[in-house]
Amino acid sequence: xxxxxxxxxxxxxxxxxxxxxxxxxxxxxxxxxxxxxxxxxxxxxxxxxxxxxxxxxxxxxxxxxxxxxxxxxxxxxxxxxxxxxxxxxxxxxxxxxxxxxxxxxxxxxxxxxxxxxxxxxxxxxxxxxxxxxxxxxxxxxxxxxxxxxxxxxxxxxxxxxxxxxxxxxxxxxxxxxxxxxxxxxxxxxxxxxxxxxxxxxxxxxxxxxxxxxxxxxxxxxxxxxxxxxxxxxxxxxxxxxxxxxxxxxxxxxxxxxxxxxxxxxxxxxxxxxxxxxxxxxxxxxxxxxxxxxxxxxxxxxxxxxxxxxxxxxxxxxxxxxxxxxxxxxxxxxxxxxxxxxxxxxxxxxxxxxxxxxxxxxxxxxxxxxxxxxxxxxxxxxxxxxxxxxxxxxxxxxxxxxxxxxxxxxxxxxxxxxxxxxxxxxxxxxxxxxxxxxxxxxxxxxxxxxxxxxxxxxxxxxxxxxxxxxxxxxxxxxxxxxxxxxxxxxxxxxxxxxxxxxxxxxxxxxxxxxxxxxxxxxxxxxxxxxxxxxxxxxxxxxxxxxxxxxxxxxxxxxxxxxxxxxxxxxxxxxxxxxxxxxxxxxxxxxxx
Numbered sequence: 046x047x048x049x050x051x052x053x054x055x056x057x058x059x060x061x062x063x064x065x066x067x068x069x070x071x072x073x074x075x076x077x078x079x080x081x082x083x084x085x086x087x088x089x090x091x092x093x094x095x096x097x098x099x100x101x102x103x104x105x106x107x108x109x110x111x112x113x114x115x116x117x118x119x120x121x122x123x124x125x126x127x128x129x130x131x132x133x134x135x136x137x138x139x140x141x142x143x144x145x146x147x148x149x150x151x152x153x154x155x156x157x158x159x160x161x162x163x164x165x166x167x168x169x170x171x172x173x174x175x176x177x178x179x180x181x182x183x184x185x186x187x188x189x190x191x192x193x194x195x196x197x198x199x200x201x202x203x204x205x206x207x208x209x210x211x212x213x214x215x216x217x218x219x220x221x222x223x224x225x226x227x228x229x230x231x232x233x234x235x236x237x238x239x240x241x242x243x244x245x246x247x248x249x250x251x252x253x254x255x256x257x258x259x260x261x262x263x264x265x266x267x268x269x270x271x272x273x274x275x276x277x278x279x280x281x282x283x284x285x286x287x288x289x290x291x292x293x294x295x296x297x298x299x300x301x302x303x304x305x306x307x308x309x310x311x312x313x314x315x316x317x318x319x320x321x322x323x324x325x326x327x328x329x330x331x332x333x334x335x336x337x338x339x340x341x342x343x344x345x346x347x348x349x350x351x352x353x354x355x356x357x358x359x360x361x362x363x364x365x366x367x368x369x370x371x372x373x374x375x376x377x378x379x380x381x382x383x384x385x386x387x388x389x390x391x392x393x394x395x396x397x398x399x400x401x402x403x404x405x406x407x408x409x410x411x412x413x414x415x416x417x418x419x420x421x422x423x424x425x426x427x428x429x430x431x432x433x434x435x436x437x438x439x440x441x442x443x444x445x446x447x448x449x450x451x452x453x454x455x456x457x458x459x460x461x462x463x464x465x466x467x468x469x470x471x472x473x474x475x476x477x478x479x480x481x482x483x484x485x486x487x488x489x490x491x492x493x494x495x496x497x498x499x500x501x502x503x504x505x506x507x508x509x510x511x512x513x514x515x516x517x518x519x520x521x522x523x524x525x526x527x528x529x530x531x532x533x534x535x536x537x538x539x540x541x542x543x544x545x546x547x548x549x550x551x552x553x554x555x556x557x558x559x560x561x562x563x564x565x566x567x568x569x570x571x572x573x574x575x576x577x578x579x580x581x582x583x584x585x586x587x588x589x590x591x592x593x594x595x596x597x598x599x600x601x602x603x604x605x606x607x608x609x610x611x612x613x614x615x616x617x618x619x620x621x622x623x624x625x626x627x628x629x630x631x632x633x634x635x636x
Contacts, residue, residue, distance in 0.1 A: 055154055057365035057374050060439060063186050065560035066150040073143035077136055077194055084132035085199040087125050087208035093213075094122045100333035136194070144190045151183040155373055163378040165404075165444060170460070177255040178369030181248065185366035185378060194358065211317065214334045215324065218317050223267040225313035229306060236302040237359075243295035244364030250291040252368065253285040295361070314342045333613045361629050379445055379463065387465035391454040392419030393550045393581035397441065401448035402439060409435050410604045412449070422582040424592035424624060427601035433585045436601070437553050442466055453551070471549035475556035475585075477540035479531070485520040487539055491547035497548060509535070545576050552577060554584040589626055598622065 056062050059277045067074055098118035156179065167175075197270055212219025231405045261268065261277050262547075267276050324330030395417040402410045409432050417423050425433045438444060440451060442458050450457050458466050471491070479487050488504055489495045500520065504510050512535055531539070544552065554573065570591070586592050593612045599614070600608040600622045607621045615622035 055158055055569075057367075057370045057376055059185065059189075059319065059363050059370060060184075062182070062370060063189055066154060066186055067143070067147040067190065069150060070143055070146045071491040073139060073146065077140040077143045078198060080132050080136040080139060081194055081199060082202055084129050084136055085202040086134065087129035087207070088199075088328060088370065090210075091125055091129075091204050092337045092388075093210055094118055094125060094342065095340060096337035098122060098333075098627075099336050103332055107214060112359050115120050124357070140191075140194045144187055144194070147190060148183055151186045152179070155179045155182060159310065161377050162375070162378075163443065163445075165378060166375070175373065176259075177252045178373050179367075180607065181365040182369040182373065185362045186371075188362045189359065189366075196251035203344070207344070210341060214321070214338060218320065218338070220523045221313055221317055222321075223607040225309065229309055232305060232309070233302065236298070236305075239294055240298045241364055242303070243291065243298060244361050245368050247288075247291040247295045247361075248365040248368035250284075250288045251365075254281075254288045257281060257284045270581050276464065300363075319595075339580070379442060381462045385462050387455060388456055388458070388461040388469060390469045390550050393469075394419045394454050395454065395551070396452045397439075397449070397580060398452070399435075399449035400439065400446055400451065402435070402444065402446055404444070407605065413604070413606065415599065415606060417581055417583065420579060420581055422577060422584065422596045423593075424595035424598040425583060425601060426584045426589065426592065426598055426625065427607075428625075431601040432604045433601055434555060437472075437583060437585065439470070440553070441470060469549050470551045470553060471544040471547045471580075472553045473537070473540050473544045473555065477536045479536055479539060482518075483523055484539065488520075488542045488546060491543035491545070495546055501544075503542040504538075507538045507540050508569060508572060512538075524605070538569070541572060541576070545572065550580055552554060552580045552582045554582065556585055600625075 054065075073332055098115065099119055101114040140621075144395075159175065159179065166454070185488045190499075208219050208223050208226070257280055261281060268274055319340065321330050321335055324334075397413055397415040400410050400413040400506060402408075404631055425436065427433055429495075433445075438459070441447065442451075442463055445459065450459065452458065453466070453469070480490070484504075485497075485500055489499050489511075491503070492499065504513060513519055582595075584592060589612075592598055595612070597609060598612060599606055600620075602621055608615055609616065610618070616626055619624075
């Protein structure tokens with residue numbers, strides 16, 4: 046199927062990205078922000094109620110009138126506090142749904158997008174680093190929306206109401222406070238812009254560390270086999286050092302900016318308090334005004350400090366998101382257009398016509414032509430680097446061609462959807478990719494809705510039941526990350542069972558029996574013969590004896606077809622294949 050519009054149009058800018066993933070939940074967002082604003086208004090005007098309460102208590106009016114006024118403002122204060130707490134909790138419940146759903150949408154869209162990247166994209170990146178980038182971007186949505194809902198917007202409301210309340214006492218106080226806000230914002234915008242590249246550098250170093258650490262943990266067996274623990278610890282140490290260095294550098298800038306904010310705030314608010322006391326001595330400022338001003342100073346000093354700290358915190362989250370989104374949302378190299386049609390499989394004819402392909406500026410094929418007839422079984426032979434596996438990758442459209450075309454039943458694979466193409470091709474790779482799931486799940490990956498009977502039948506045909514039945518939980522056994530709990534031969538049998546279950550009309554065997562001992566190989570060859578019946582088959586093998594029963598053997602040499610024919614024909618010809626056959630020991634090509 047073609048890429049959906051919401052996957053194609055994910056913005057890279059962090060703010061636009063947050064808007065994109067929160068848009069589907071906009072009604073919840075409006076409700077959450079509306080309630081939070083109302084709650085902050087209750088909170089911000091409470092100093093004014095306190096002022097009126099104190100002035101009423103100190104009023105020279107008669108006792109009855111004074112008590113009525115004191116009672117009114119006291120009741121209003123209690124009601125205000127109750128309303129404030131009620132609204133904050135309500136905003137919490139609504140905001141929780143809004144933020145969680147937005148973060149969920151972010152994860153879903155980013156993983157959907159990254160899954161459409163090409164084979165080359167993943168070959169050049171650490172899986173752990175990619176996972177870290179997606180987490181940074183998606184978790185950034187959570188942090189930014191949370192701060193916007195319960196910090197940024199309430200902070201703005203608090204500052205605006207404080208300007209009003211200071212101005213009610215004296216216009217000069219309101220002007221000083223407004224000037225302070227403007228100055229703090231300008232200073233912090235400058236500092237944030239200065240700090241942002243350092244934050245991005247810190248995020249990049251963190252992603253590199255994640256990639257190096259996951260790479261080491263994924264290959265812990267190789268580290269031990271070669272006694273390279275010290276070497277790996279040095280690599281980890283260098284990566285940690287860079288992560289530490291970049292993090293401390295951006296954090297130090299944050300601390301200096303907060304120190305500058307504190308100095309500005311103390312100076313301006315101290316001036317307001319001094320002028321208020323002078324006004325009290327002159328009789329122009331009441332006791333209630335003094336109390337309100339002191340209360341506002343305590344409240345708004347935190348808000349003003351918050352401007353600096355949250356802007357610094359926001360730029361760090363922004364930097365993490367930006368670093369992740371730029372890499373994850375790189376343009377797709379292979380794209381299904383909206384009008385791309387699904388492949389209609391027929392007899393299974395495969396035609397490579399004038400195929401040219403270069404990988405990392407290294408030329409692999411130039412004008413290669415090969416036709417595989419429907420139901421024909423073709424073996425691919427050649428030394429390492431001849432292009433055998435690349436030819437199969439091109440058939441699966443893991444890379445796009447530089448020239449020429451590949452067609453299946455007359456349909457150019459570049460003009461059909463990638464999923465429909467790969468649905469008709471079953472693959473048994475040299476290194477089977479198993480998920481850290483149960484044996485049942487791994488076999489059923491060839492047919493998600495397979496019944497238990499179908500799974501057992503496929504496992505039996507692949508001769509996997511022999512070891513599965515010896516396991517305590519049998520088909521429910523977890524295989525470990527990348528199938529680490531299984532031997533190489535066991536992993537390959539599971540991969541064969543998966544391909545048997547898929548039952549695709551085109552079959553690719555890439556060294557399908559390379560990890561098996563001789564006795565197991567005999568059994569697996571029987572299963573493969575059954576699997577290959579009625580299918581178009583491409584089989585890659587270094588062990589040439591496994592290809593003797595192929596209808597045709599194609600010999601690749603330096604990206605070109607050197608020879609083509611049956612085993613007997615090629616041996617009699619005395620060419621490249623005959624030389625490879627003559628140099629075999631135990632059935633393997635000696636390179």
